Amino acid sequence: MPVITFKYQDLKDLGINMEKNELIDTLPMMSSDIEDFNDEEIKVEFFPNRPDNLSVEGVARSFKGFIGQEVGFPDYKIEESGEYVIVDKDVAAIRPYIGFAKINNVDFSGDKLKYIMDFQENLHWVIGRDRKKVAIGIHNADAVNGPFKYIATPKDANAFVPLEKDIEMTPDEILTEHEKGKDYAHLIRNFDKYPLILDKNNNVLSMPPIINGELTKLKEDTHNIIVDVTGTDAKAVNQTLNIICSSFAEVGGQIKSMEVKYEDKTLVTPDLTPQEMNVHVDTANELIGGTDLTAEDIRELLLKARFDAEIISENEIKTIIPSYRVDILHEVDIIENIAVQYHINDVIAELPDINTVAYENNWFKSEATIREVMIAMGFQEVMSLMLTNEEAHYKKMNQEEKPHVQVARPITIDRTMIRTSLINSLMEFLEDNKHEDLPQKIFEIGDVLYLDETKENKTVSSKKLAALVCHSTANFSEIKSIMSSVLSNLGYTMDISDSENKTFIEGRAADVVGEAQKGIIKGFFGEVSPEVITNFTLDYPVIGFEIEFINK
Template identity: 40%
Template sequence: MPTITLERARFSHFVGRNVTLKEMAKWLPWLGTDTEEVGSDYVKIEYNPNRVDFCSYGGVARAFRGLMGWETGMPKFKVKQGNIVLTVDKSVAEVRPYVVSAVVRDLKIDYEAIRELMEMQEALHWMVGRDRKKASIGVHNLDAIEPPFSYVTCAPNEIKFVPLDKTEEMTPQEVLEKHEKGIAYKSEVDWASRYPLIVDRNGDVLSFPPIINGELTRVVEDTRNLFIDVTGTELNPISRSLNVLVTALADMGGTIESVPVEYSDHVLVTPDLAPQKMKLHVGYSNERLGLNFSEAQTIEALKKSRLDAKKVETGVLDVTIPAYRIDILHEIDLVEEVAIGYGYYNLTPTIPATVTTGKQHRVSEVAADVRQIMVGLGFVEALNFVLANEVDHYQKMRRKAEELVILANPVSTEYSIIRNDLLPSLMKNLADSKHHVFPQRMFEVSDVIKLDDDSETYTERRIHAAAVSSHPTANFTEIKSILESLLMNLGFKNWTVKETNHPSFLAGRVATVSLGNMEVGVVGEIHPEVLNNFELENPTGAFEIDLEKIIKAFK
């Protein structure tokens, strides 16, 4: 999750009054942030990705003033009409079709502000831009370039410019091959025949979106006026990113100026900070929260969440949402704003009136019975991962690996497939427990996943039970009597044990177990080669049964 480190003095400046670290640590979580760290003179908070506006001091301070009741209602931002034009060439439609823009003047930029500006861009690139795909931002020193500006395309090696953090000129093609950012983001443009570019009246390059800005427009400590571009694949995400950014810059002391963005068939004047409007039904809000608020109380809570609201008819409010709140999708989001404005700490728990009786799942009931019986028979329960690997589950068990459920992106070779039986897991447990006292008797009642053509996922989850008994005199008779004892205690009277062949077991000492005509499992003495593969010295008896079949047999 994204974080922001709020230095106390600077945060106080944005809030407009002196706040202590203690106040910050106490109250910020009631806005829905997590305190990561309280330092000597700062608080580091983690915020949720829906609150992109918390990527700046200004954004957090706005909400904080509201929560504390120091300033409520919707913050107002002025946009001065500007005359710096950005022209959009038709050819960008092929590669990165949309751009919006703004000018912000009269900023006092210091080291802290530059750092904040960079962090804001990173946060927006990640949360709204989906790693620059949907939206990417360029912030430029306006005084280093000459308007009007154009959003155009060029052939990969048509022009040269000095990209940010470099001293040599490169073509866009060379940027994609050599520059760190070019290598990281090349997939956004390298498929196109022409690359997007923002240039000034002299053809000087401001930016090669979404890859890198030009060194020419680098923002430094005495930069006062900014030109901002946001480009992307859709209009809404870039407009929203721009709104979050310019409102934060206005809170830093800047004056927002609009830019006419001239597309071939229309002109878009951006940024558009017109608030979003939505209705809130007070009854709906009360029903969800369990409150009995009047219209006035609801309005007061919304204002503390920095929204404006007025009553339009009984029980209905017109809510006005500032342009930087890009997370309000539905009326229910306003209900949460009421709760946050009122304070979660003011909500007292109630017990729901719903009366029902509880019940365990049939599979869990039978699993619990099996566990109890196995413990009674002197076995210790193990619980293993369903994630497995071919070596333990097939090679070491002397089996051919077939019909596997395989992971596309395993995190390690140890967990690359999904197990379809339990015994290999228990063999591994024995291997890990060699240094402990014998006899060793373990069991597992748990999940396996098998292929199944009829299911929605082409797989089927089943529950199995398996046990191993490992000690110097372990043999077929012992483990068979354990399995028979389990079946008897589960309430069965008749079963048949029939000799079979199984690669993991010793020939002549392995059998299938059936209830009626239904084969439910296998029991036997583990093959010496398998014991060797797991580096076990003692003979080991083992069984595995399919509990779903046992449940079927109950019926």
């Protein structure tokens, strides 16, 4: 999860005068965790659903409310800059959305420049999915002049000096030679043109989502900045810009709006218009439990959460939500904030007023049988997380990326989606344990999740069994024999056909279907292709299978 580091003096400079020991005891009560601390600084971990707390300014803003030092809606003023950015229609196919803002009177002295860089990178993966969805650029505004242009340029045109370099490079050279270019080339490499942000004199501010220009590099004596946020999701772009602007405004930065001129519309960014949502007193008391809060009690707690609140009736309160609070999606999110401000430890624990008789789920009975069969055949069980990432799940497995459930606020960049298959998790296990003796025989029984528009929650889960075998002579005959034994012992028939699964060697893989009284199965088995084996840095042949259980 995101961890931010700051000094105790930073909070004092922001108006919080609290003894170190009391601060360490109090911070965890506002949904954070102390990772480490010493006499000078502290490391604090926040859940990804609160990206507004990933800067020391955001922490101070929330903490002031929590301790009652400063409550209510922080109303940040925006002035018009009179400047604009023109969006070239050709960027629509690459990174179609952009948000622009000017912020004057910023302070980058001391550690503040490092803090804003850390803040930017945390936002890149919490909201931006490691720059795929959103990328941020922060520039010295005094080094360039508007109006600005957001264009798609040919790969060998508009050479510029990228950040931390002293020679000009074309966009194509940056992707192949620059450190950051090689890290993020996969985000735009497949397009014919690359995005650039230019000023009126064609000076390059940024090549999103890759690298900024050296011309607009931030320094300690920089006082006026331009913030650009580009991406593939308009909502995420605007939310990110709002969070950054609000953080700077918290310490005296003057936000200036800019017009973004698309071919068919003109927008003004940032837009800090608050959201309104009603919360109900009875619902809050019911969900929190052990409380008897009144409308006035809840109003005061909402003010401490840095919302504004207006009592409509004894049972309903209108809540004004700042634009930087991108985590508020439903009334229950507001109630969570009420519980935090009330202090979770003060909530009286109550047993639920229900009686139930427990019995074992039929699937778990079947799972126990499957486990016995696999262990009897010499396999060792692996239990992995349902969360994985697109790189490991699709690219390294030679599979085309398909629609899947994504994590809106991923905890880490390698846990960005919910799996639809078990095989890649087993390959990762082999990769992590390749120092162990061969043969290695592993299996996993677990859930996967598919998108399904016909379901109320748009998803459907399914049960799967997967296994891998790794040793120097592993081959198709061996995995076919294993597959046959597993299905026979579980009471299923086995019909096989040719498979086009790209994870396996062509001609050495098969699709399988089977049927039993309790249901049907479908799946595949074969020899894993050398390319996939190399992707996971393995040195020996791997064979495997995966089957899905479908109830009749």
